[in-house]
Amino acid sequence: MTSRPQTSASLKGIAAMIVAAFLLTLNDAASKWLMQTYPVWQVLSVRQICSLLVILPYIHFVTGWRVVQVTNRPGMALRSVFFIATTGTIIVSFSLLPLALVTAIAFASPLFVVAFAHLFAIEKVGLRRWLAVLAGFAGVLVIVRPGASGFELVLILPVFAALFAGCRDIVTRSLSRTESSISILLWSNLAVVAFALSVATAQGWQAITGGAALLLLLNGALNAGAHFLIIEALRLGEASLVSPFRFSGLIWATMLGLVIWGEFPDGWTLAGAALLVASGVYIIERSPGAASKRGKTKGQQ
Numbered sequence: 001m002t003s004r005p006q007t008s009a010s011l012k013g014i015a016a017m018i019v020a021a022f023l024l025t026l027n028d029a030a031s032k033w034l035m036q037t038y039p040v041w042q043v044l045s046v047r048q049i050c051s052l053l054v055i056l057p058y059i060h061f062v063t064g065w066r067v068v069q070v071t072n073r074p075g076m077a078l079r080s081v082f083f084i085a086t087t088g089t090i091i092v093s094f095s096l097l098p099l100a101l102v103t104a105i106a107f108a109s110p111l112f113v114v115a116f117a118h119l120f121a122i123e124k125v126g127l128r129r130w131l132a133v134l135a136g137f138a139g140v141l142v143i144v145r146p147g148a149s150g151f152e153l154v155l156i157l158p159v160f161a162a163l164f165a166g167c168r169d170i171v172t173r174s175l176s177r178t179e180s181s182i183s184i185l186l187w188s189n190l191a192v193v194a195f196a197l198s199v200a201t202a203q204g205w206q207a208i209t210g211g212a213a214l215l216l217l218l219n220g221a222l223n224a225g226a227h228f229l230i231i232e233a234l235r236l237g238e239a240s241l242v243s244p245f246r247f248s249g250l251i252w253a254t255m256l257g258l259v260i261w262g263e264f265p266d267g268w269t270l271a272g273a274a275l276l277v278a279s280g281v282y283i284i285e286r287s288p289g290a291a292s293k294r295g296k297t298k299g300q301q
Contacts, residue, residue, distance in 0.1 A: 013237025020229035021249035027222035029256045035095040044091050045196035048189050050220020068183040075175050080191035082168035089161040096154050098263040103253035104273040105158035110243035111136040112166025132282040139275025176235040244280030
């Protein structure tokens with residue numbers, strides 16, 4: 001009787017992650033567009049401020065301020081550090097590299113989630129899923145191609161973004177037991193605003209036009225919505241089950257990159273991305289939730 005609610009929660013978590021991937025890709029594309037005109041850290045700071053313009057009214061009128069009280073302060077501080085590291089490295093990567101390329105490499109974050117979930121005894125990961133994780137990392141190597149003639153050191157940036165994102169998601173999984181999703185989102189955004197604003201101010205501020213201001217406001221709304229759904233997805237389903245569904249964002253990144261900038265991934269990027277997606281699908285198939293569902297189906301036959 002308890003399997004149906006668990007299955008329903010997992011499916012909701014998967015749906016939330018798919019929608020989050022779509023919104024996050026739109027957010028990344030908007031940020032990349034803005035960074036063609038404005039400094040990187042200014043875009044990040046204003047984008048996160050615009051996110052707060054969405055988050056704060058939601059708290060005031062919908063949830064109330066009690067939900068943002070923090071129980072696990074060290075955990076919230078740790079997630080904020082990883083969130084700053086993730087957003088900083090990923091936005092710099094988007095300013096320097098093609099959208100689909102960065103998106104493909106950043107998709108290694110679920111692999112880090114699975115690995116860390118096992119290493120920190122959060123979830124048990126079997127041998128086959130470990131092999132899938134290794135295959136996914138092989139895909140990253142195919143994309144980055146260290147030592148090849150076309151290799152650039154900047155390609156390491158999205159790899160670090162994926163690492164930091166994996167750490168962030170593991171901490172999120174733990175925090176979601178004691179903290180509300182909106183509380184996690186609020187305090188992490190405030191941390192990014194404080195850090196990015198200090199860097200942007202030190203580098204010099206550029207006047208923002210009306211059109212860019214509207215795009216930044218939309219960007220903030222997309223960012224807030226995406227990260228809220230990511231937190232909800234990790235609350236509803238196993239981290240190793242829902243995280244690989246971020247791979248759906250690669251389709252949108254490829255389409256947007258082609259339409260807006262005329263970028264299309266080369267053969268190496270497509271091959272590496274295929275390895276990443278294949279490993280993600282296998283991880284999903286071998287997750288405990290999927291295994292128990294298969295066992296129940298067999299028992300009913």
